[in-house]
Amino acid sequence: MIKADAVLSLAEETLGMTLPVRLRLWDGSEAGPHDAPVLVLRSKRAVRHVLWQPGELGVARAYVQGDLDVEGDLADGLRRVWAAVREARAADETAGRPRVRPSTVAKGVALALRLGVVGKRPAIPAAESHLTGDLHSRERDRAAISHHYDLSNDFYELILDETMAYSSGFHTSPEQSLHEAQLAKLDLICRKLDLRPGMRMVDIGSGWGSLTLHAAEHYGVHVTGVTLSSEQRDFVLKRAAERGLSERVDVSLRHFRDLSEAGVQDGRIDAIASVEMGEHVGDAEYEVFTAAIHRYLRPGGRVLIQQMSRSNDKPGDSPGGGPFIETYIAPDMHMKPLAKTIGLINRAGLEIRDVQAMREHYPQTVAAWAARLEASWGSAVALVGEEMARVWRLYLAGGSLAFEENRMGVDQILAVKPSTSGESGMPRSPLAWLS
Structure with missing residues (x-):
């Protein structure tokens, strides 16, 4: 339980808001409200994706590769998260966006080492586009x-x-x-x-x-x-x-x-x-x-x-x-x-x-x-x-x-x-x- 608690707490501190999700890690530990959608991190690679690419794209990469999943209705889970973001931004317009602060970075590094998730960048999903040339040529x-x-x-x-x-x-x-x-x-x-x-x-x-x-x-x-x-x-x-x-x-x-x-x-x-x-x-x-x-x-x-x-x-x-x-x-x-x-x-x-x-x-x-x-x-x-x-x-x-x-x-x-x-x-x- 300590692992999931620590990860959820750090995520909420980084984003500046309370997340309306229950978190389950690869070791079975859980944290968060019992009546919330369950965000499942199936492997350490899910965290590695977000560490290498903080924000929406890192989360998407983890989801696309199956390292991150949502139990139940995915649309309802996203709906609850967006509702929480809107509520948090009413008080602080920066809420919901990763905040890179020395104290947060130090906590993140320490937690990453403790969880054993530090490693090289995971492979980028093949489904991503990689366009070259002049825009709209x-x-x-x-x-x-x-x-x-x-x-x-x-x-x-x-x-x-x-x-x-x-x-x-x-x-x-x-x-x-x-x-x-x-x-x-x-x-x-x-x-x-x-x-x-x-x-x-x-x-x-x-x-x-x-x-x-x-x-x-x-x-x-x-x-x-x-x-x-x-x-x-x-x-x-x-x-x-x-x-x-x-x-x-x-x-x-x-x-x-x-x-x-x-x-x-x-x-x-x-x-x-x-x-x-x-x-x-x-x-x-x-x-x-x-x-x-x-x-x-x-x-x-x-x-x-x-x-x-x-x-x-x-x-x-x-x-x-x-x-x-x-x-x-x-x-x-x-x-x-x-x-x-x-x-x-x-x-x-x-x-x-x-x-x-x-x-x-x-x-x-x-x-x-x-x-x-x-x-x-x-x-x-x-x-x-x-x-x-x-x-x-x-x-x-x-x-x-x-x-x-x-x-x-x-x-x-x-x-x-x-x-x-x-x-x-x-x-x-x-x-x-x-x-």
Whole structure:
């Protein structure tokens, strides 16, 4: 019992807060409230990870490699920790962040020697990204997308619904299934864009083709999907052929800056959609992104951007969602507050016509993905390995909580390119697409 007590006490002193967890060490000793989630350190390597990399990333490495675990509901454990952090920060805004003080360091060294956890840095999990090159260069963007999206089509088929939509669904009721919510989202986008047979549409960041295929099949438009993932491109083209949509669907394996090479002509596109891709564009490059959309659209053409955001833009905040997300899931991602995104879209000459907040929808979507992951855990591990499966378990639990607690949001932004005389061709009421 002495070991667990000492470790928990030092952790709380370092973080400047009381931790709402019960700690169990590899020797069976325990400390902390009996009614709290149990944080299990299965080996000395778990402590070594945190000693070498204090903070979120060190804890994530220990979890991913199975040296640290949580008994019970992982999401509930994270929820309790964040609640405790918020309460502690109400009194001290530095609470919850490692404090490097001489006295704390001395205690830590003494305890580490007593526990026998001092040693060389543990191997870094293979699931981490290691990008090189200039930020948001075409080559680096391609590598960032490949890291996440080329993982395995079969793995994503285990987690996503039949549409293969990897974005928030539109849940009109708590009882709605994941598949129903995704179809409702796809229809909502198509109605907002006022898609009609014969139109030309570009789907920037088309993923596994959920919107591309839906718009072509159910609205009769010709769609050019845009992706940097060869796995996704091949998947969409195969599905289009199976559904008899090859004449209406093409997929360009290009950066959005290079769409002219795919035959996309300036000023000729009727509608553009970008569903949860704008976060990957980067901050400095977002003006290039919105300028390209404006250039491709015809006068009166519409654009629908569904995009994740962060609730604030304070110095020191992580624009990509924190060290874990930025290292394991979406390297180089940059989320902006909604107001900043709207300003950039408007600055490009696009008129904002509607903004629909969907933050509360995402936890329901993610809960369905998490349930599907757990239901097919053995298959997931066989496809991507235990480390990556654990990355996804932690990613889904933490991501859902970020939306639930309003640290992240997601919105659909509808804009139009007015004609030179100011005509938009837009209906006077959003009931036109909500009915």
